[in-house]
Amino acid sequence: MKRRDFVGLTGLATGAMFLPSVPGFGGELIDPARLLEQVDPAIKKRLADAALNAAKSAGATYADVRIGRYLNQSIFTREKQVQNIANGESYGAGVRVIANGTWGFAATNTVTEAGMAKAAQLAVQIAKANAKVQKEPVKLAPQKGYGEVTWKTPIQVNAFEVPIKDKVDLLLAANAKALDNGANFVNSALFQINEQKYFASTDGSYIDQDVHRIWPTLGVTAIDRASGKFRTREALSSPMGMGYEYMQPKAQDKIAGPAGTGLVGYKYSYDILEDATLAAKQAKEKITAKSVTPxxxxxxxxxxxxxxxxxxxxxxxxxxxxxxxxxxxxxxxxxxxxxxxxxxxxxxxxxxxxxxxxxxxxxxxxxxxxxxxxxxxxxxxxxxxxxxxxxxxxxxxxxxxxxxxxxxxxxxxxxxxxxxxxxxxxxxxxxxxxxxxxxxxxxxxxxxxxxxxxxxxxxxxxxxxxxxxxxxxxxxxxxxxxxxxxxxxxxxxxxxxxxxxxxxxxxxxxxxxxxxxxxxxxxxxxxxxxxxxxxxxxxxxxxxxxxxx
Structure with missing residues (x-):
């Protein structure tokens, strides 16, 4: 990622503040280069052990720890302008325990051995307080420990490694396709998420996972000036557990819709330019479409x-x-x-x-x-x-x-x-x-x-x-x-x-x-x-x- 691209593009936006109306995206706003950072699993294991040991010492019969680094990037455009770009990070840990047969949970963003131990002790205190009103003890299905294991979303292209300018150019090109085909208004957006999740438990598991998701979307509006009527057609994309390869259309992934509709389905890649073009045409067609008879x-x-x-x-x-x-x-x-x-x-x-x-x-x-x-x-x-x-x-x-x-x-x-x-x-x-x-x-x-x-x-x-x-x-x-x-x-x-x-x-x-x-x-x-x-x-x-x- 090129920092000057980010600075230049956000200068065109309506402010660098993240839009709070979008759930699941938030945390501290960060430089986009930090989206590529990783935390050493050995450090996470040491931190997790500090929490697990503190929980057991405080009286927990079971404990698990989740150390999470949640990264997101969102890009919003409208017609020929960039409206917003934001990069967010949320980093911390949650500790869940069973003490006196009852659940307790506490979380902290002080991700140090002392901070983890303190959260674990608090979780045990909460569990013991909850136990006073617990009618039956928690019964956990047995679960073997897996030791140290890793899992990653099998992505081909890390979306966070793609220059922001390239992603903005693609969204603006989609907007242009819609406008060229009769749309009066168009907006498009690209959401990207990376969850770096580390799980450890007293069962003996230390699980490091790297999860990626992506979602391109758009909305196209056509207006009939004479009648004042307007119709909107939303994107036919789907959010996916994939990398940026989803934004690189492949012929084998396209499925023709019914004859006479012009529709195209997408399996494991998405052609936003094609969808924007069709969306504009269909938004116009919807204005004069026959109203259904029940x-x-x-x-x-x-x-x-x-x-x-x-x-x-x-x-x-x-x-x-x-x-x-x-x-x-x-x-x-x-x-x-x-x-x-x-x-x-x-x-x-x-x-x-x-x-x-x-x-x-x-x-x-x-x-x-x-x-x-x-x-x-x-x-x-x-x-x-x-x-x-x-x-x-x-x-x-x-x-x-x-x-x-x-x-x-x-x-x-x-x-x-x-x-x-x-x-x-x-x-x-x-x-x-x-x-x-x-x-x-x-x-x-x-x-x-x-x-x-x-x-x-x-x-x-x-x-x-x-x-x-x-x-x-x-x-x-x-x-x-x-x-x-x-x-x-x-x-x-x-x-x-x-x-x-x-x-x-x-x-x-x-x-x-x-x-x-x-x-x-x-x-x-x-x-x-x-x-x-x-x-x-x-x-x-x-x-x-x-x-x-």
Missing amino acids: GKFDLVLDPNHLGLTIHETIGHATELDRVLGYEANYAGTSFATQEWKAKNQPYGSKLVNIVADKLQPGSLGAVGFDDEGVKTKQWDIIKEGKLVDYQKIRDQAHIVGQNESDGCCYSQSWEDVQFQRMANISLKPGTEKMSVDQMISNVDKGIYIAGRGSFSIDQQRYNSQFGGTVFYAIEKGKIAGMLEDVAYQTNTVEFWNSCSAICDQNDYRLFGSFFDGKGQPPQVSAVSHGSATTRFNAVNVINTARKIG
């Missing part, structure tokens, strides 16, 4: 859209803490209780196979070990339409009669306590060869939906409504023009039981969320959801347009 339609859902529905109706619904009622205050519990599961009724059709996977290449949730030192894995959530398992961590496994964690415990930073978070939750592709056009050819009356939109869901993850970014009518097996004002209403079980066809592996792609919120105090986490284009029969579609007067 009714029952067969829906053909693109992976970039379906991922959000998977996230809300299956991902959150199968988190064990929601199922048990522990998460009721923040976004509700779940209809998929243990009693509901015991009835063995179908969650979806026999085509619906959902897996949780913390190892999925390119996914946001891919790590080697979770924040409890548990080695990550893949496991079944729904098999041939039946709910077969939940997502759980070490102190939950015994509640459902199991003896191991699923490795899905996570904290957004060193200063927050780790707790159960969603793994990558994905719909397996179809086993029979099927393209999107082949799927559409069998639809008599339907709607094709791509991109995420507004949504709502009730407190038990059951009744829901989902919009999208772009919509196309399907008539007698062919795309028949763009639609607007589309949303579908359904309940989770009805929706997934209407699943009638899934495209094959060649169409499989990842949707992702950088900022999935949960907990009190709230935390965010990053998670992906994979699927191929999928058909759902006879779904209720409403018109979302509001008439004034």
Whole structure:
């Protein structure tokens, strides 16, 4: 990175202060060159041992330590200008203990042996105070220690090593493409995250992980001056657990959308210039698109859209803490209780196979070990339409009669306590060869939906409504023009039981969320959801347009 490029570009921006409205990005503003620094693992081990020893001496029966260095870079542009560039660092440690059968946690940004020991002692004091109101002792699933191990996101190009000027030039080039193709306004942004996480526990693990994530996005607005109408089309990118190679498009990663739409899907690279061009054209087309007539339609859902529905109706619904009622205050519990599961009724059709996977290449949730030192894995959530398992961590496994964690415990930073978070939750592709056009050819009356939109869901993850970014009518097996004002209403079980066809592996792609919120105090986490284009029969579609007067 060239410091003069950074100084020159931030001189064009509207101030070097980081935008506080973006969750998950913050910490101390730093020189971009510091983003490439690393902390010696030997130093981290010595610091961790200081905390573990202090915790045991104070009476802890179990302790773990997370030393975290969280780095982020964000670039914001609008039309021909750079609006903001910020580089942030957050560095500190969290110590979690069990004493008198109860959890205690404390964190510090004084990352010295004395500071670590003090935090550990405080965590034990908190645990002992909590024990006075604890009804049952914490029961941890057994976990072997792994000794000293490392894991890194298998990136090809470290995004933090790419000169800021190159990234700014790419965003501004995308803006220019949108403006040249009819957009009146355009903004684009690039978010990059590096989590350098060190975990140590009294189980005997010393785990050093280097996690990378990236998210390019844009928004394009077209205005019809005569009528005063305007429409916006958001990016069809997905945040990924990758390096800057995601921003270097490869022909083999592109998947053509349905004939007649011009849409392109992206697997493991993203062409922001191509997407900006199409976004401008589609934003203009949306202004004159026909408003949907409500009714029952067969829906053909693109992976970039379906991922959000998977996230809300299956991902959150199968988190064990929601199922048990522990998460009721923040976004509700779940209809998929243990009693509901015991009835063995179908969650979806026999085509619906959902897996949780913390190892999925390119996914946001891919790590080697979770924040409890548990080695990550893949496991079944729904098999041939039946709910077969939940997502759980070490102190939950015994509640459902199991003896191991699923490795899905996570904290957004060193200063927050780790707790159960969603793994990558994905719909397996179809086993029979099927393209999107082949799927559409069998639809008599339907709607094709791509991109995420507004949504709502009730407190038990059951009744829901989902919009999208772009919509196309399907008539007698062919795309028949763009639609607007589309949303579908359904309940989770009805929706997934209407699943009638899934495209094959060649169409499989990842949707992702950088900022999935949960907990009190709230935390965010990053998670992906994979699927191929999928058909759902006879779904209720409403018109979302509001008439004034």
